[in-house]
Amino acid sequence: MVTTAANWVAPPTRPPLIETLVSGVDRYNPSNVGILEDYLYHQIRSQEYDCLANLAILKLYQFNPDLYNPDVVINILIKALTSAPFPDFSLCISLLDERPASATSTAAAANPDEPDPLPQLLPVLTQLHGLLQQCRFPRFWALYRSDAVEALRDNYTVECVGFEDAVRDVAVRAVKAAFTSISSERLGSYLDLSGPELTAYVEKLGWTIDAATGVVSVPPNPDNQIESTVVQESIQLPQLTKVIAHAAQTSLPVVSAV
Template identity: 85%
Template sequence: MTSASNWASPPTRPPLIETLVSGVDRYNPSNVSILEDYLYHQIRSEEYDCLANLAILKLYQFNPDLYNPDVVINILIKALTSAPFPDFNLCVSLLDDRPAPPANQDEPDPLPALLPTLTALHNLLQQCRFPAFWALYRSDEVEGLRDNYTVECVGFEGAVRQVAVRAVKAAFTSIGSERLGTYLDLSGADLSAYVEKLGWTTNESGVVSIPPNPDNQIESTVVQENIQLPQLTKVITHAAQTSLPIVPAVN
């Protein structure tokens, strides 16, 4: 899983972006185009830099005239696949309230219409309801999001599957291949190839074995405190000296 240091400063972040994000220049509106170009690099390369994307949203807050709805939607799509981390909620917290645009507007803002769908997808991932996520994602309701945005996000579905894989690794030592397929939206040869790529094994009964890891191994832990008698005496003495006197009740 992503460490805090990698989240704050991904190894793929270019030096120029590091300078912008780490200094006061992150609030300079003239740098917004550089950060937006970096976002589209993330879209094309399967890289991810939440802190740089948050800097874009903060610049939009300070400078509403810079607002670009397509950029915001792409930021939310990238944050969607960071579950179970709270990146999506961090991004949403920086969005201003935007009412739904009039139906007769030439170029309406797509964000108010898509934000509820993105939020619903995020909630399903956070709740590990993966079959429901794929059902919603494949539905006609989300066709606009798929055709106009996620299709451009290289590796989006693979990143969602990695969210499911992280959850399975943390909760299972073995799982039926059919059930796993519903989590990954894969079946048949595609599922077998994916499982093999993960280094997991499937037996003749169709049960997939998950290698041991710190999250799926139940181990009892014995906590033993070693307190010496002199230490205990000091504690009792200190308690006796600091305790309040008992005042007798007055009849």
Template identity: 75%
Template sequence: MTSESITASWVTPSTRPELIESLVSGVDRYNPSNVSILEDYLYHQIRSQEYDCLANLAILKLYQFNPDLYNPDVVINILIKSLTSSPFPDFNLCISLLDDRPQTAHLDEPDPLPQLLPILTNLHSLLHQCRFPAFWALYQSDDLQSLRDNYTVEVVGFEDSVREVAVRAVQSAFTRITSARVSSYLNLPDGSELEDYISKFGWTLDSASSVISIPPNVDNKIESTVVQENIKLPQLAKIIEHTAVTV
């Protein structure tokens, strides 16, 4: 997939309904009466494994302009969806709209966002740095039980979306990699389950050496580059003259 097609799918996902397109692309994106439509669309994304960053950013912008609309659960779900867009900057774009925290006096319960925001930021950093084993260790820790039970359990395919981040990183950096290492990146047991999973991407496992081969692509191809510089005689004379003076 080219950078142009990636950008186009980010700006206008193929799964975006016409109604949402009209809201996101027009002046109605700032109409507070449409926030419930955008929130419903977010929960559709959560249930269907779809993703529309611009529509979700529109919700956060409406919360900025209309603090009384603020719903912390919606914000948390937006951040969780944007986690798995790494290495793209969606998570940071969402965070940038949370700088001015809205007043939460209208909430019936304590706002969970201040407690969860550092955790989500840490998870994002681990994914962005390709520290996948550390991500899984933190995500599956007892400290994040509440996040799993109350939020990510509702996000269909969340763990598979995290694995797709790891797959993109491996495909970009390796032509050969051990199955044990890939197993730790994907949080899948090294064996038939892992082999079935990687076969979807055209990767092959040599059972004798436990090495996975990854087909060449534009990112992992190793190509030698010859750099040739041409220095004309007058330029060389100036260099020699300058060297002689300084010495």
């Protein structure tokens, strides 16, 4: 998962060929769209993630509506979904919003027997993203497991290796930032895990569970440690004198009424 701006701009897993395409003018060459799409599916299979490369695909679709592939777009959005709280999903949506309206009709004409699944799935993806952004993890899992999201699960996220664990990573980042301890029941609702699976996951994180109380201890980190800060300012007398003199010079004269 991307944790720094440097890794977001240039992930260490990005191949040299993709680096050349993303960093130069070739990113706007429509003949390279197949290379970028293949790289996306490599990300789907390997749990790697490269937002800039995926945005380049959406930009090519924007400039070249005939290249539009709804399955590719949906997979890009799925990868961006688990980047929360980072704005990757919104960046992708902004390019879709600007995509020419003719793109959908062009794709439909090319595949009349296969309707575009994006209009149906985009509201679901947007709702899932909103729940992750708001840290409403139990609601996220309830929606994700519901019949309304069956098409997304059966046709797309099932192919995205580690998708559910990537969602759990989002929840873990939020818990680390807000808690020093949390009940195992509450944590389990955030992670959609219980029993031995939850215990194994917590141990994998390096956290501990109190067997008697069921309380999970979250190790200290800069986000969950509240420390008071005392700010002291030292102003020398000569500096203060200059401030007073300047204020006296710039103050407006008082005009008395006659």
